[in-house]
Amino acid sequence: MTKKKANYGNSQTNERKTIKKLKRGFAYKLFYQLGVWTQNASLNDYYLAVSYTVRDRMQQLFINTIRAFQQKDSKIVSYLSAEFLMGPHLHNNLINLGIYDQVAQAAAESGLDLQQIIDHEEEPGLGNGGLGRLAACYLDSLASLEIPAIGYGIRYEFGMFDQAFDNGWQKELSDRWLQPGNPWEFKKADMAVEVGSGGYTEQYKDDHGKLRVRWVPGKLVKGIPYDTPILGYRVNTVNMLRLWSAEAPKSFDFAEFNVGDYLGAVHEKMLAETISKVLYPNDEQSHGKALRLYQQYFFVSCSMQDMIRIHLFQFENLDNFSDKFAVQLNDTHPAIAVPEFMRLLVDVHHYDWDSAWEIVTHTFAYTNHTLLPEALEKWPVAMLAGLLPRHLEIIYEINRRFLDLVRLEYPGDVDVVRRMSIIDETGERYVRMANLACVGGHAINGVAQLHTKLLKEHTLVDFHRLWPDKLINITNGVTPRRWMVVSNPRLSQLIRSAIGEEWITDLKKLQALEPLAEDSAFCEKWQQIKFANKQDICTMFACKQGPNYNPQALFDVQVKRIHEYKRQHLNLLHIVTLYQRLKNNPELDIPPRLFIFGGKAAPSYFMAKLIIKLINSVAEVVNGDPAVNKRLQILFIPNYNVQIGHIVYPMADLSEQISLAGKEASGTGNMKFAMNGALTVGTLDGANVEIREEVGAENFFLFGMNVGEVEARRAAGYNPQDIYNENKELHAAINLIATGHFSHGDRELFRPVIDSLLKHDPFMVLADYQAYVDCQQQVGEVFQDPQRWTRMAILNAARIGKFSSDRSITEYCRKIWQVKPFPVALTLQRVPDGGIKFP
Ligand code: GPV
Secondary structure, three states, rough: OOOOOOOOOOOOHHHHHHHHHHHHHHHHHHHOOOOOOHHOOOOOOOOHHHHHHHHHHHHHHHHHHHHOOOOOEEEEEEEOOOOOOOOOHHHHHHHOOHHHHHHHHHHHHHHOOOOHHHOOOOOOOOOHHHHHHHHHHHHHHHHHOOOEEEEEEOOOEEEEOOEEEEEEEEEEOOOOOOOOOOOOOEEEHHHEEEEEEEEEEEEEEEOOOEEEEEEEEEEEEEEEEEEEEEEOOOOOOEEEEEEEEEEOOOHHHHHHHHHHOOOOOOOOOHHHOOOOOEEEOOOOOOOOOOHHHHHHHHHHHHHHHHHHHHHOOOOOOOOOHHHHEEEEEEEEOOOOOOHHHHHHHHHHOOOOOHHHHHHHHEEEEEEOOOOOOHOOEEHHHHHHHHHOOOHHHHHHHHHHHHHHHHHHHHOHHHHHHHHHOOOEEEOEEEEEEHHHHHHHHOOOOEHHHHHHHHHHHHHOOOHHOOOOEEEOOOOOOOOOHHHHOOHHHHHHHHHHHHHOOOOOOOHHHHOOOOOOOOHHHHHHHHHHHHHHHHHHHHHHHOOOOOOOOOOEEEEEEEOOOOOHHOHHHHHHHHHHHHHHHHHHHOOOOOOOOEEEOOOOOOOOOOHHHOOOOOOHHHHHHHHOOOOOOOOOOEEEEOOOOHHHHHHHHHHHEEEEEEEOOOOOOOHHHHHHHOOOOOEEEOOOOOOOOHHHHOOHHHEEEEEEOHHHHHHHHOOOOOOOOHHHHHOHHHHHHHHHHHHOOOOOOOOOOOOHHHHHHHOOOOOOOOHHHHHHHHHHHHHHHOOOHHHHHHHHHHHHOOOOHEEEEEHHHHHHHHHHHHHOOOOOOOOOOOOOOOOOOOO
């Protein structure tokens, strides 16, 4: 099949033409759109001018894709997510459009440095970590696979906070990402929708005398959509990220104004705008705040109304809604969509309950992302009653019918009814959002094989027993466009010159690298690239206390949110152990290591913040100690985000994936590291299990207890104190911290960390300590054999194909969404010179 593709010139003359047009574009945007001239333009002005020029080149594809959405035979995936951690757009868009080189050339001929402009972009950090970044990778793959899709979420005015360090402590700075202007979004003011809250419900008779219920909200807010085009890689499809921003409805303002309460009206307006003001910075923790619940309801209601509007634009009624839309709930954050869609169908569109339920359950599917009990969302019934009274009624009715089914299935079993009920009645009453999501959709999926297995056996065991086919696995994946082509240009170029570029859209093709692991010339180039990437980071971050970072060292990296279950403190205990060994034996034969950390702690997570302080305190002592700092150094990169990820994954030698088995649902950083030729030291947790299977056990540094051993250990009565008493090195390492060696003699500062480890050690750091230290010994030995290390690294990259988000999305399409690619034809041309004629 030949299909017409956007083509920005392959012949020489076309190339020159393109560059000329781009240069004109920059100048035009600077003058007309930004209103400045070259002499007084700032770097931000240039960034905006270049971005607008690039955006123009996406528009024809974008508009044609939206047109394709409106064709009756195209089915749309709606990805509902409270978080989208997109990362910078400009570089990615240049790569996906295929005009990076031309734009770089046009920039250079205009006296601009494209790299500097790319680096200037303020990334939209509208997510906390893995879950939000997964949503972004999935949008990339959906577009690249030509699947019509809309990402629906919240346009937070303040995204994830910026992290700074103050005397080693985390400081949070507000993220004013919109301040410099966002050239990638289109405000669609005329597509606003209204969303209610509070008030009451009432019964009334409709025109046919039928008794109905309606919700009379106490307040309304307006949701304004802002659309960001999401380019596929070298295809015509440009999907849409539609983020909702809250505003006060005008009518409401005027009502107040007319009775003279001007300040009251302004106050109300402010309250309305609070809804989309800030992203909750908690990862894997439910906060129980009414504003958070309302954020969820706000974007979900906007999105469902939007889909209904799109649907009714094409069809007479909503009967076939689930043929037009497949709606994925990214964790339970958007699970209030289930009662909201029921309300819209029953109360507004007058469907009877059973028909409505049929539509709803065929529409939704739910992805679970965690096994941590504290992350499972539950909302106090009283809170829902106040904020969303009609939804609470609907939830009760859903539950009543569901529990009838459960009782029928398990006669006399009151326990199973209690466990499966959407309402938790064990104490204060709560709505369990996971139960609601399980009941309200047709599929539930975990995000790695082990995670799904544990969901089946524990967290969702009752649901799995009731509906054995509903719970499935779809292992996470990440996009090789951003995580290789954009972030690691050197390695991508080497791979391209060795095996072509099919791997970019078919990552399994990396397998062709396998024989090159034996090719010494290739291996040498591979090493040179890793070295160059490492040098980059050494020049970027100068060591404050000791000698500059050494690019020859083993770069041992742990970047992810700071969480006790992820066990950054296990990593730290290993560092302190090496420190002591070197102090005791200066002749010790170990390779120099640079330990790199990155990650934010939730502002209210005391222990995580103390662990950050501890890492920085150990860094200060170790880096400043000339007896060790030639062989041991620590760098905590502040403000870890997507942008920093771009430089971190390509330079890593060793990827730390050391969570306690059974705690990390999947992990996705583990995939990004391996793709870029880092070896993993890891536990049998999350997707590590599958990564190890793929790359081969001999190319993976495994340590620690597996899930079964963790359970057995706990059942036998785990006492960390015993390990502390018996293990001399561990004892000494802990004592060094406890006695104030890293805190200027202060023995109190780190006591909470020490106490937690010795008294409860909920994540069994001590139980895995020796296995970890031994495994790290092996890592060091292998690193001293560069040929062997490089071979292993190449084999990791060659065998990582499974973890492309293209594979994940293909599975979602087949197993859950029942959607197929819908290639976009460029039927709508750009505006002709003579202008347009309005219909
Ligand atoms: I629930 N995850 C996250 O980042 N935030 C959350 O609130 C929840 C889950 C993460 C998991 O921790 C990772 O293991 C997983 O890889 C990621 O979601 C994507 O599935």
